Amino acid sequence: MNIKYTFALLFVAIIAGIVYIINPFNSEEAKVVKPWFYQVHVDDMMGISIDHMGDNTSFVRTESNTWAFDTDQLLPPDRIRWGAVDFLLGGPQTKRDLSETTVIIEDPAQYGLDNPHTIVTISLTLNRTLQFKLGDKTTDGNHHYGQVTGFPQLFLIADVWGDVIARMVTEPPLPQWYTLINPQRIDEVNIFEPSPDPENQTNYVSYLYDDKAENWTLTDFRIDETPRPVNQSKFLESLNVLRRPENVAIQVHRVPDKDYTEWGISENGMLIEIRYDDISEEGRTYKKSNVFLIGDTGKNILTRYGRPDNADPYQPVLILPEQWVTTVFDLLDSSKYKPID
Structure with missing residues (x-):
């Protein structure tokens, strides 16, 4: 095989690889995957502590693999109120509308994260802990600014999500009975x-x-x-x-x-x-x-x-x-x- 023919085959192979990766013939728009505020499997959660405006409500997983208020009584929360809060805390999908230059938090006070109104601490298996903070609402009132402790990224969290978490403290979900x-x-x-x-x-x-x-x-x-x-x-x-x-x-x-x-x-x-x-x-x-x-x-x-x-x-x-x-x-x-x- 001569050298010219070998180089020609190599060139065709490179072009084919580029076409395969880029695929200019595919008109379907790439799907935008929303970032996760944090990712935790619910089975790893052992405790949830919510601090809101100076008050606290905490929950713990029981030996029966249910949730209870973290008090001496270990009362179970109302199931209608509690709903799927543990799944909710497992990572609400976020809408990050901020420009790339403001994704990294340089001044927490700008977003109300220097003195957050809500702090959620999740105790995990293997003595791990995850904590996140919720700060001010956006100007349109539709989202809260949020940050995972130890990470500089800024997130926007739906205000409804933040309100549900805060209500666990302002109106603890006691069982009806x-x-x-x-x-x-x-x-x-x-x-x-x-x-x-x-x-x-x-x-x-x-x-x-x-x-x-x-x-x-x-x-x-x-x-x-x-x-x-x-x-x-x-x-x-x-x-x-x-x-x-x-x-x-x-x-x-x-x-x-x-x-x-x-x-x-x-x-x-x-x-x-x-x-x-x-x-x-x-x-x-x-x-x-x-x-x-x-x-x-x-x-x-x-x-x-x-x-x-x-x-x-x-x-x-x-x-x-x-x-x-x-x-x-x-x-x-x-x-x-x-x-x-």
């Missing part, structure tokens, strides 16, 4: 004894607020045919206890097979229902109810195991506190609430 109810909004309390047929239960006591008479009545369906008045002051004291099981503890955060018989909890067992009016974010009044299924006595015989009966897929096993349990049983004994003659 532990939200403090205003006693004046409670208008019905029902206590059911164990029954083989819960759908046709008549073995219960019902306390109902009479709007016209502006007082509470009770019907003990085991003995009463019509409602009767109750000792108003004593019953109102009970409402102050029932509105939230203070000092409740969590025995188990999650029961995968939904079998609660180990703790004496069943759909046919004892339960208490507390009905009350709540107000939506739009200002609409609607009816809500907290229902607790009550099981066996705990290690302290004055406490009881129980679980909230709601749409939460995890439904933890609770250790209901002594004062709350005693109040429930007193209400079931309707004679204790007879009017004072």
Whole structure:
């Protein structure tokens, strides 16, 4: 093979390679991949601490592989509020509209990052930690300036994303069953004894607020045919206890097979229902109810195991506190609430 022919083949090969890489015949525009604010796999997250305007809310992964408030009680967050916050914290896609000359932060104060309003610290496996800061909003109000601690890049984060994170502190996502109810909004309390047929239960006591008479009545369906008045002051004291099981503890955060018989909890067992009016974010009044299924006595015989009966897929096993349990049983004994003659 002569030298001229060899060089010709080599030239053709180089041109073919350039055409393959550049591909000038492809009219499809290159897809722009949005940068990630940070990249973390949710399975690596062990704790989340959010500081916002001087206040803090922290969460920790439990032994049941669920999330809980990082306090002694280890209360689970409300699932509707919590939603997919752990996935959200795993890296919101960002829109980096800044020019290349301002991508690197030279003056943090220019973006409110010298004194950020929100700092999120994520504890990871293998003793790793990731932290990011949120500063001022952009002039159009649609984004927050953000920065991962230890990195100089500036990011724009959707304001909705930042607001969701901040609300974890300003309005901690307590589970509905532990939200403090205003006693004046409670208008019905029902206590059911164990029954083989819960759908046709008549073995219960019902306390109902009479709007016209502006007082509470009770019907003990085991003995009463019509409602009767109750000792108003004593019953109102009970409402102050029932509105939230203070000092409740969590025995188990999650029961995968939904079998609660180990703790004496069943759909046919004892339960208490507390009905009350709540107000939506739009200002609409609607009816809500907290229902607790009550099981066996705990290690302290004055406490009881129980679980909230709601749409939460995890439904933890609770250790209901002594004062709350005693109040429930007193209400079931309707004679204790007879009017004072």
